[in-house]
Amino acid sequence: MLKTHNLQLPIDEISLRDLSVGDLVYLSGEIVVSAGLPTYQRLTEFVNDKKPLPLDFAGGTLFHVGSMTREDSGSYEMLYLNPTTSTRFNQYMPTLIRGLGLRLTGGKGGLDMESVHAMKETGCIYLSFLGGGCALLSQAIREVTGVYWKDLITHYRLVKVRVENLGPLTVGIDVHGNSVYEGLTQNALSKLPEILTTLKDERQAGSHE
Template sequence: MSAPAMEDIRRLPMPLSREDALSLRAGDMVLLDGELVITAGLPTCQRLAECVEGRRQLPRALDGVGLFHLGSYSREAPGEGFEVLYMNPTTSTRFNALMPGLIRGFGLTAVGGKGGLDAACVEAMREVGCVYFSFVGGGAPLLSDAIREVVSVHWNDLVSHYRLVTLRVEALGPVTVGIDAHGNSLYGDLSQAAADRMPAIMAELGRARGEAEHTR
């Protein structure tokens, strides 16, 4: 399969508008420009859930923004502030239990990471009008080159890659729409395709085992 031509890759501003989120389809490829919020921390998402529930004060507005499961290696350079040296996606399924509440509670238009999200998250995204962007695992140099500015850093009591960090990026990606705002999921399609093939695979294994035992 050939790589997509540049004219087939959309370039969209962040925060992603609801209209743009709804215009995307699973499998589309996108470059992102603007501000997004990243964290790789489960404790961070647990704090965000507490904010949705009113048990903790939110350090910055998250209504309608993009919240991405991106880990970062950072340092606080004297006289230069907080510097993100590189970032890389972390596995989104770790956050399955929390994401439906965060998607609905903050009205998120975009989430992302690697590995996708479960059916409950897909339903929340469909209700709200939110997409899931799939980032290339191990693509730290490509993703890090898109960072233009660290806009803000919150919850500094956490280790750096768990903090709630807002970045300004330029041409981040390309990322793939792994789950669209209409309930279509590339991950769900792959899982179903694998399940559909399983009976034939098991039958073939049984046949091969039977032949092997017959020739002993």
């Protein structure tokens, strides 16, 4: 039976073991977001080279989410949160999941099986954000608590923001290695031979008319 979970951040692995694929989640606490490929590339380089990062990710989050922050007298206001496609970051996420000690990641569209293996190994889940849900998700914004790598354009920066009841988010990959995306892929592939046969038969029938 699918459940709804109200999670307070930061969170530990044990607390995530009761979450299953398809469950709904609402998050409260500090999250880290960035939508920039250069950002994830730089993070990976920092992890591989064991260079000090500008913020602590341990037991935390890294979401594939763009944002717009406006600076005023040294403080920042976040205008919106908008998820981006996670598969853009497939090549970086296994390293980042392990190297940053992530407990939660997410965005749109899921991650590949290399990332799933890393998540199962370390105790991390993937949360699917509502596509086109920018207005709804942005209602959860409470306070920007840190902006890092300001040499990057605003939605590429690492931004830490405090949210309240961010959601609804859906568990797309759980800590046990179950992935709704892999299941959908395998289901689609299983139907492919039948679809191809049907198309072939229709083409042949059309050529005889």
